Amino acid sequence: MIIKARHFARLSGIAVITVLLAGCASRSSSLAEKEINTTPAAYAKLIDGIHTIPEVDTSGIDAAMLRQRVDYPTDEPAGTIVVNTAARHLYLVEGDGKAMRYGIGVGKEGLAFAGAATIKRKAEWPHWRPTQNMMDREPARYRHLASGLAGGLGNPLGPRALYLYQGDRDTMFRIHGTTEPETIGNAVSSGCIRLINQDIVDLYSRVKIGSRVVVVQGGRALSS
Template sequence: MDNHFVPKLTRRALLISTPFVLAGCTTASRETVVTKPIVPAEYLAMYDAVDGEPYPVDAADLTRVDPAFLRREVAYNTPEPTGTIVVDTQARYLYLVGENGMALRYGIGVGKAGLEFSGEALVQYKRQWPRWTPTQDMIAREPERYGPLASGMEPGPLNPLGPRALYLFKNGVDTLYRIHGTTEDWTIGKAVSSGCIRLLNQDIIDLYRRVPPKTRVIVLQGPASGYGV
């Protein structure tokens, strides 16, 4: 990858948002109305199974994800330059700042209260299908769950980091926080992880190819002046 690559967000390169609609089916009796989301074709393609990977990347179950958190290009007001990642933990969005006041927006899951990272960091390096090792704090909090994994977990479809991970450092020191994938589709838009920033696997694969190492990352824990749609 060219480390000088700067993402240019264009309508030809991106799939633009389309709202979900609902289809209902009822009988003549007093049975409960059943509603089933109809997923637009462009989203089915965007979040379909990914071929060419060393491990399976299944299609995302979009019936478990609020459509507001699916990838799309949006207008975004920010003082940050093109190529910066801005993570709005309160809104549950990650923005990749583009040109002309636009950004590529991804839905995210964030850390539980008290476990979140905030401030500025750099993507020190990136990994495809990374190993995962729980932190000492995680092992101390839940030794029965994480103790057996103290030596690490091999890459694969069950690895919590998913198919890609961006490693965040601050002042040259590993923050132990990552931007990574997840197969737990239902967690997107929620605060459930141990502090890391998680995206659908298709989204982290997309983000991974757009950002080089040393990309600036701004993590906001609340409203900040100058940032917003």
């Protein structure tokens, strides 16, 4: 009887441990699924030097605006950036009919340029100053910033900027980050082509000085 009692106690203990472990596994699995659904790894908090780029809540952003590899047949060579302002998408051509696609927000400056250009400058945590047009259009908002802002989390260019040139002429057209990720997929009052900060960091790491950029406005690009 003593042996049977000990055996029963041992089996009961194993059963309790099994239930507890099952409960932990269930809670961990549910938490993991929630984290995956609400905070894609691509938009998690990103430590970037002395700055920490905050996690982006993507629940209010159209899924089509999030970074993804897509089918993209084109005659443009791998490494080319194609900006389609009407579709609110930027494509980095990878070749073999594929491209990395990023959602973009478009400002008035971003709608003022079409054609081909070259990336001649890249900057991390760039300095920013409003253009004359921005100060003239919204003086109360921008005039006091005429001397510009140093790079940082409150800088409208975000953590990275790509500067487009035609020959030696700066087009004043930029591809950059944003302080307002919720505007991705929309037309906004100011700025050029803005990406979610995690996306511009990713794009910046993939492109080189000298990369070709083609900007399409209203369905067609103007050659340069």
